[in-house]
Amino acid sequence: MDKAKLTIVLAAPRGFCAGVDRAILIVEAALAKYGRPVYVRHEIVHNRFVVDSLKAKGAVFVDELSEVPDHVPVVFSAHGVPKSVPEEAAARGFEVLDATCPLVTKVHREAEMHHQAGRQIVMIGHKGHPEVIGTMGQVPDGAVLLVETVEDARTVAPADPGRLAYITQTTLSVDDAAAVTEVLKARFPAIVGPRREDICYATTNRQTAVKTIAPTCAAVMVIGAPNSSNSKRLVEVAARAGCPRAILVQRAADIDWGALAGIARLGITAGASAPDVLVEEVIAAARERFAVDIEEVRVTEETVAFKLPAQLTS
Known part of the structure; x- marks a missing residue:
């Protein structure tokens, strides 16, 4: 039986921003420099796929510094920390790598x-x-x-x-x-x-892209984590922009494809902490079920990049 046709409208920009890129690179560079394990206070970014990938490479995620042995490398997440945290880290002799987004x-x-x-x-x-x-x-x-x-x-x-x-x-x-x-x-x-x-520029750009595609789509799918603020905002923005159905999914395995039956145009974007591999995974899953055409709607180009901490580049 012929597959139903589905046009996937990709919003751009989407996915990783410069701050998330930098934070992940900091953890990876710390592992390369210091070896396993490198401790990370809180999720480096709000995405389970990213966190699990870094765990597999040797990162250990903790809620508080009290869970970390003395005199080891510690990374602060991209979200930033209260002043009391670096003060405690200094008192305990940690090598601090601050991945707070600039x-x-x-x-x-x-x-x-x-x-x-x-x-x-x-x-x-x-x-x-x-x-x-x-x-x-x-x-x-x-x-x-x-x-x-x-x-x-x-x-x-x-x-x-x-x-x-x-x-x-x-x-x-x-x-x-x-x-x-x-x-x-x-x-x-x-x-x-x-x-x-x-x-931030990335939040603004992703919301603008979703506003652009939402009125033309029967549904918009935001790929991101349920604890990701910017991803949840994208769902809200899509709904307010006129899309009759806006949903948040973490990855392809979470999608209820039956609920999308009969849809001819599906908008897809990804929160700033969601890697592009998850977008590709969703598109691949769609191709198994539909005859897929891809349209990309790009509202701007992003060229922002942030440097790594000096102790990882010297």
Whole structure:
């Protein structure tokens, strides 16, 4: 029987960003330089396939430094850590390799700058996300008020509305963050924002690509982890852009192909922590079931690259 036709519309850019590339390379370079094991505090990026691949090469992932033997190499994840973590690492003699995305580090420096200037900080972000925990941990307790929604922005009560600044988690929905920011600026006209947008280029580009393809597709599939903020935002963006079905899958084995029966155009993208091999895996699985044509819709080219820490290049 002839296979049903399926056009796969690939959003581009998709998948790994420069910060994720750098973080994975740091773990691999540390293993090459120091040998097994290299300890990594928290998932290096939010993707099980990546984490399991690095485990197979000799990386050991831990939740806290208390699980790590003294005087060994330790990598901090791409999401960043509170100041207390490198302080503990230094006290215990660890060789620290900081894989924090430089764009997250930028937000850390903003938080410090605002605190030093005597401003209370409003952080737009998701409670409990490692990046938010790390950023809030750059300054003393109470210096940052966390705002997640427009409603939070309408009710947040700073100590001094005239001395206020805002910063943003790098992986938010661009539209959601803009809506929250609009409320903050209306309530607190003197609020100080970042000189350059905190939401990272990769998050913005992937969301723009999904907005472009979503109205033309019967379904959009986002390949990414359920704990990946940027991947979950892509699902939301696709739905808001007019796609009747937007789903998140970790890899091909998780797909309910029966639920996609009758669909002629399937959009596919991948979160910034999802490797391209998982996209290829999904396309291969689709070819087993459908006569597949591929369209790629590219909204911009990405040329950003970040250097590795000096101790891995010297």
